[in-house]
Amino acid sequence: MMIIITINQNSNTDNGDNIPITARIEEFLKKEKSVAALRIQTLWRGHRERLKLTERQKVAQQVKAAIRIQRSFRRWLEKTELARQEFPTHLKPPGLTDERRVELMKTISQWREQHPPQDLDTTQLQALHTRCHTALSAHYSRVRPYRKLQTQVENMVARLDTDTELLALAPPLKDVTEKDVAMYSSRSLPVAVAAKDRHARSLRLKQLPWWKILGEEGDGDAEDLQEERERMEAEMLLEAMGI
Structure with missing residues (x-):
């Protein structure tokens, strides 16, 4: 009986540090509680931020929509303002007055008096004809x-x-037949690729919100027109x- 009691007393202590097992258990449980509390707090903060994320995304989308609408409205105002403006009269060249017209006619008369037409001989006429023929040939070649x-x-x-x-x-579209499709189809590969790209772009624009396509159609048409003009040239x- 004395041997069993001694063994039980030795089992309640650590051989190395002489720390009771109950103290170790309490320390372990304390650490587990701290880890559990930290994990719960982390999960709760994540849940709270996720709840706020939806509202933040909604606000960000509203801000983007407002910016796009404001830009489109300002662009429209600029176009209407340019359309309302009259032609600037100060850019027109001034017309000739009577005094200026008389002065120019006098200058022309003086030049004609100082440079009367001269009679050319056959050699000079031949040289003039050759020079004119050369200039005309060069013009036609260019x-x-x-x-x-x-x-x-x-x-x-x-x-x-x-x-x-x-x-x-x-x-x-509801009355289109195979003959119409063949008539309006192009055998040119670049034309087919451009048409396919334009169709895909139109489908993407149809799927976007209305505020995202403000000003896109006009800009796209202008860019396509410029590209088409450059390609044709x-x-x-x-x-x-x-x-």
Whole structure:
């Protein structure tokens, strides 16, 4: 019996530090409580911030919408102000007065009196004819590419007029047939890619809120028009150069 009591007393103490097991348990439980409290506080703060996040996102979206609306309204005000403005009269060149007109006519008369026409002999006439012929040939050699370019521009304008007429006479989507699809389809790969890109862009704009597309349609049309104009000019120049 004495041996058992001695063993129990030794089991309630640590051999190394002589700290009771109950004290160790209390210290362990204290640490666990601290860790649990810290975790609970962390989770609660995260939950509270997540509740505020939705409201913050809503406020941020409202701010972005207000900024976009204000920018579009200011742009509209600038356009209307420019449309209301009259042509600045101070930029017009001043007209000729009667005194100035008389002065110019007098100057012209004096120049004609000082430089009367001279009679040329056959050699001088031949030299003048040769010089004029050379200048005319040089002019025609320079103007030939521009004439070709002008013809290409006229053909392109005629084609655009035809395409515009076809688009104006296009049937509604509910009445479209396979023949209409074949008529309005283009075999050109760049045209097909551009049309596909424009269609995808239109679908993306339809899915956006109304305030996000304020001013986008006009800007997009202007950019597309500028790109189309640059592309047409590049094609015409390349064709004129024979590339």
